[in-house]
Amino acid sequence: MDEKNYKEYLQHISTFIFDVDGVLTDGTVQVTDTGGLLRRMSVKDGYALKTAIDMGFNICIITGGTNEGVKMRLEGLGIKDIFLGAHHKIDQLNEYLTTHHIKSENVLYMGDDLPDFPVMQLIGLPCCPQDAVPEIKNISKYVSHKNGGxxxxxxxxxxxxxxxxxxxxxxDAKYD
Incomplete structure (x- = not known):
């Protein structure tokens, strides 16, 4: 991956789209005695999401998961466009881009596993966490040095x- 190549896209990004499991979480679940599934999310990721919203960026979540707790957390950060139970993510991507009049070349999408593959082929800046599967790493223009979650x-x-x-x-720059 050519670092200069992906940096050329950053100036034109207006929209961030993220998967949840393996991107906003570490991809593991804890199963409770009653069968509930618990996920862990980074507050640093949450802070960045909230900051992006405050700066006027579009944020969308497209996930195959259906956890209402995850939805509540993301809504609490101010994210309005959350697609749960998305097993054909291209449908939700196309709906979102059309509804909001967004060009695919202005989208950064971060995914980590094979269900993200078709969507990542259609957008301007496909990215993934360091621990994504090899197929996703191969089509990503940027692989983060950080793991999902x-x-x-x-x-x-x-x-x-x-x-x-x-x-x-x-x-203040002294805190940067």
Missing amino acids: YGAVRDVIEQVLKVQGKWHKNF
Whole structure:
């Protein structure tokens, strides 16, 4: 992967789309006594998502999962476009892009496994966490140095916002 190549896309990104399991989480679940599934999300990723929303970026979640707790967490960050139970992610991608009049070349999509493959072939900047499956790494223009659930989402959001001069533009530089 050519680092210069992916950095050329950052200036044009207006929209972030993320998978959940393996991207916003570490891809594992804990099963409770009653059969409930628990996931772990990074607050650093959450902070970056909220910051991107505050800076006017579009954020969309497209996941095969159906966990209402995950949906509540993401809504709490201000994310309005959440597609749960998406087993053919291209349908939700096309619906989202059409509804919001977004060009695919202005989209950064982060996925980690084979269900993300078809969508990642259609957008401008396909990305993945360090621990994504090889097929996804092979089509990604950027592979984060962070694993899913451990800051990969923050990594890509922060890079885009910094390139566009929107990462804490009012934040004192000594804390950067």
